[in-house]
Amino acid sequence: MGLAIVRGWQGYWVAVRLGWAISSNWTRPFLFIVYSILRPISMALILAVMYTVITHNSAAARPYLAFLIIGTAFWSFIQEGVSEFATGILEDRGRYHMLKYTYLAPLGFPVFLVGRASSKLASASASVVIVLLVGTFALGLPINPLTIDYPLLVLACLLAFVAIMAFSITLSMVLLAGRDSHGYGEIMAQFLYLFSGAIFPISLLPGPLAWLASLSPLGYWLELCRRAILHGRVYEMFPQLSDGEVLARLVAAVAGTVVLGYFTYLLSDRMARRRGYIDMESSW
Amino acid sequence: MTQYSPLRIFLKTVVARAYPRVIAIWRQVAWLFFDMAFPIVGSLAMVLVYQGLHAPRQYLGFVVMGGAMLAFWQNVLWSMATQFSWDRGNGTLELYTIAPTTFEAVLLGMAVGSMITTTIRAGVILVAGSLLFGISYASGGALAAIGVFLLTLAALYCLGMLLASLFLFYSREAWHLASALQEPVNFISGLYFPVRALGAYVAGGASLVPMTLGLDAMRQLLLPGTPVFIPVGLETTIVAIQVPVYAILAGLALRFLETRARSEGKLVTRWD
Numbered sequence: 001m002g003l004a005i006v007r008g009w010q011g012y013w014v015a016v017r018l019g020w021a022i023s024s025n026w027t028r029p030f031l032f033i034v035y036s037i038l039r040p041i042s043m044a045l046i047l048a049v050m051y052t053v054i055t056h057n058s059a060a061a062r063p064y065l066a067f068l069i070i071g072t073a074f075w076s077f078i079q080e081g082v083s084e085f086a087t088g089i090l091e092d093r094g095r096y097h098m099l100k101y102t103y104l105a106p107l108g109f110p111v112f113l114v115g116r117a118s119s120k121l122a123s124a125s126a127s128v129v130i131v132l133l134v135g136t137f138a139l140g141l142p143i144n145p146l147t148i149d150y151p152l153l154v155l156a157c158l159l160a161f162v163a164i165m166a167f168s169i170t171l172s173m174v175l176l177a178g179r180d181s182h183g184y185g186e187i188m189a190q191f192l193y194l195f196s197g198a199i200f201p202i203s204l205l206p207g208p209l210a211w212l213a214s215l216s217p218l219g220y221w222l223e224l225c226r227r228a229i230l231h232g233r234v235y236e237m238f239p240q241l242s243d244g245e246v247l248a249r250l251v252a253a254v255a256g257t258v259v260l261g262y263f264t265y266l267l268s269d270r271m272a273r274r275r276g277y278i279d280m281e282s283s284w
Numbered sequence: 285m286t287q288y289s290p291l292r293i294f295l296k297t298v299v300a301r302a303y304p305r306v307i308a309i310w311r312q313v314a315w316l317f318f319d320m321a322f323p324i325v326g327s328l329a330m331v332l333v334y335q336g337l338h339a340p341r342q343y344l345g346f347v348v349m350g351g352a353m354l355a356f357w358q359n360v361l362w363s364m365a366t367q368f369s370w371d372r373g374n375g376t377l378e379l380y381t382i383a384p385t386t387f388e389a390v391l392l393g394m395a396v397g398s399m400i401t402t403t404i405r406a407g408v409i410l411v412a413g414s415l416l417f418g419i420s421y422a423s424g425g426a427l428a429a430i431g432v433f434l435l436t437l438a439a440l441y442c443l444g445m446l447l448a449s450l451f452l453f454y455s456r457e458a459w460h461l462a463s464a465l466q467e468p469v470n471f472i473s474g475l476y477f478p479v480r481a482l483g484a485y486v487a488g489g490a491s492l493v494p495m496t497l498g499l500d501a502m503r504q505l506l507l508p509g510t511p512v513f514i515p516v517g518l519e520t521t522i523v524a525i526q527v528p529v530y531a532i533l534a535g536l537a538l539r540f541l542e543t544r545a546r547s548e549g550k551l552v553t554r555w556d
Contacts, residue, residue, distance in 0.1 A: 027457055035464045042467035046476055047333065053481045054337040064337065180312050187318050190325050200332040 011107035015115020016122075022088065023123055033126060039079070040127040041134055044072045047199060048139055066141050067235035070226045071198035073131035077157075078196065078218070079189055080124035081164040082171065085117050086185025089172040094182070094282035103278050110169070110265075117165045132229075142233055149228040152243060156224035156250060163217040163254040166261035173268040176277040197222055201237045217253035220246050297385040301393025302400070305363075309401055316405075319355070323409050324416075327351030330476045331417055343477075345421065345507045348413035350475035352406040353499050356440055357469060359402040361462045364394055364444030365451050369458040387538045391448055395441035403437075425505030432505065432516075435523050436498025442530035443494060449537035469493055474500065478511040487513055494526050 024032045047068040055061035093099035102112045135141040171188060175181040195202065195209070196218035202210050213219055219237060223246050226234045238246055272278050288296075309316050330347040371377040380390050413419070451458045472482065472490035479487045479500050490496045497519040503510045504519075513519070 026460065035460050038464045039467040042471040046467075046471045049471075049481050050330070050333060050339075050477050051337060053477050054334065054339045054343070061337070068333070180315075183315075184318070187322055187325075190322055193329055194325060194332075199329060200336040204332045204335055 008108070008111055011105075011111050012115045012118075015102075015112045016119045019088065019116040019119030020123065022091075023084070023119065036123065037127050037130045040072060040076045040131045043075075044069050044131050044134060044139075047072060062141075063233060063235040065139065066135075066230050066233060067201075067226060068199055069131065069135040069139060069141060070229055070234065071196075071222050073128045073135065074222055074225050075193070075196070075198045076124040076127035076131070077121055077160070077164060078192055078198075080120040080127075081117060081161070082168045082192065083185040083189035085120045085168045086172045086175055086188070087182065088116060088120070089113070090175060090182055090185075090282070093176065093278070093280070097279075100279035109269075113169045113172070114165060117168055121161055121164070141230070143229055149231065152224060152247075153228035156221050156228065156247070159250055159254045160217060160221035163221075163257040166258045170261040170264045170268070173265055173272060176272050176280075177268070177275070179280065179282045181282075192216075192218065195219070197237050201235070203237070215253060215256070217250055217257055220250035220253060224250065293385050294389045297383075297389035298393040298396060301390050302397030305394065305397025306400055320405050320408050320412075323351040323354045323358075323405075324412060326354065327409070327413055328416075341419075342507055342509060344417045345414075345419045346478065346503060346510075347476050348410060348417060348419055349499065349503060349506070351413055352410040353495055354470065354475055355402050355406040355409060356437065357473075357475075357495055358466070359398050360440055360444035360447070361466060363398050364391075364441065365447035365465075366458050366462045367394055368448045368452045369454065372452065387449075387542075388445075388535060391445040391534065391538075394448075395444060398444075399437055399441060421506040422508050425508075428516075429502045429505040432498055432501045432520055432523070435520065435527065436494050436502075439494035439498070439523050439526040439530060442527055442534060445534035446530050446537055449534060449541050452541055469495075472496070478503070478513070480511045480513040491522065494523050494530075498523050 026032075027035070048065065051057075051061070051065050051068060055064075089099065092102070103109050105112070132143060136143040168185075171185065175184055178184065193199070194205070195213040195216050197213065198218075202213040202219050204210075205213055223237050224243065227236070227243055227246070241249070327347050327350070330350075331344050334343045334347065368377060371380065380387065414421075451461065454461055470476075472486060473479065473493050473496040474482065474487070474490070475495075479490065479496055482490065487496070497514075500510075500513050501516045501519040501523070504512060504516050
């Protein structure tokens with residue numbers, strides 16, 4: 001049992017390092033960081049300019065700016081964890097032709113997938129920090145590192161990471177069925193953007209879509225991140241709910257995502273083995 | 285053996301390279317849906333941001349027009365700028381190199397094929413977005429806006445040809461460079477807000493991307509009351525000048541590329 005855990009850990013760590021190497025070794029570290037943060041910073045600036053054009057930066061609307069910037073910052077985890085991860089797995093199969101070897105390895109395929117997803121989430125954390133710094137110093141958000149509710153933030157993020165991994169691993173297994181499914185991860189992330197409450201409250205969505213969005217863990221996670229960082233000074237999506245109630249909903253939504261993801265993974269895995277998707281030649 | 289004139293070869297190359305671009309739509313029909321859904325979903329998100337800010341209805345028109353132009357910028361980045369890099373990776377660039385034609389003809393064919401397919405997509409995005417969000421446009425400026433649109437397309441795809449040559453100097457970085465260019469250009473070109481809001485210096489610099497001035501001019505013509513960056517006439521003139529400038533620069537970049545390739549022998553070296 002102990003040996004199995006050690007081997008599992010070693011395999012996981014190798015997968016993390018492999019993911020990091022594939023993501024980052026195409027250039028020098030500085031350039032990698034610059035490239036990584038350009039997208040989220042630009043996104044945050046687009047929203048900041050839209051906000052300024054409409055509100056003329058009035059004090060009354062500042063909580064909404066905080067809502068936009070914190071949502072955009074933490075969105076990087078979804079962008080990397082869902083879109084980039086799905087692309088990475090499809091690349092492993094189609095471009096590098098190595099997915100079949102990791103699938104056959106005694107390590108266990110899910111461990112490899114979790115390792116790859118972990119490296120994606122880790123590389124997103126730099127973007128999150130940089131966007132929050134831009135928000136603080138360039139846009140004047142009252143973010144103070146000493147007053148952040150770190151236990152709440154860490155707990156919410158850990159729960160969200162479980163949900164993101166469950167979703168992205170399942171998605172990548174489903175996408176293996178496609179011969180030319182490159183880019184679908186990006187599209188899926190774009191759809192999640194609508195349902196997550198990252199840049200607008202989910203209550204603005206039409207009725208059925210708002211109901212669907214309320215089942216997703218992403219909205220509750222981002223709400224808790226905002227509350228942990230700027231409690232009381234940020235626009236709240238669920239003002240009638242306490243922190244504990246939002247956390248309880250997050251736990252329930254994460255559990256639902258994991259259970260649904262697990263069964264979908266089993267189904268798509270069985271189909272992938274039967275139909276030969278793991279080592280299928282795809283368009284690259 | 286029949287000898288064809290250089291002009292005939294050039295034109296046949298353009299048609300031959302444009303053909304797969306148009307036909308490829310039907311090879312993966314799901315992509316047709318997603319290519320249109322992607323900008324619509326992005327636009328919907330921005331519309332809801334404006335609604336959250338209680339913005340005037342006119343700004344929804346900004347977003348829909350920006351979403352339509354986004355389809356072109358994505359196409360220029362991913363189907364023009366990075367194309368030679370992909371071609372090098374899959375071995376097609378070698379075939380272009382030994383074919384008795386010019387790189388210019390190949391690039392022009394790519395651009396023509398892309399323009400046709402992307403215009404259809406952008407049209408669907410514009411119509412669907414306008415109907416979905418109930419946006420109306422000033423019909424008086426429609427003809428002039430179409431003219432500006434065509435000029436903008438010409439300049440944008442000439443820029444794409446230039447980028448295609450420049451991107452060949454990058455190896456694995458080409459993909460990341462295209463990815464990194466996407467969102468910053470969305471920002472500086474004022475895709476979702478009036479570019480005037482960025483101030484004279486930033487918006488002036490952003491004018492190097494033809495979409496910036498073209499989109500601003502079209503908005504002034506179709507959405508009266510749009511904050512004016514510079515007058516429509518001047519914007520149109522600058523975009524018109526950009527067409528030959530980028531075309532000439534693309535030609536120069538190709539010559540430079542060929543010269544360097546001959547001296548280093550690395551033009552068709554695969555990187556993966």
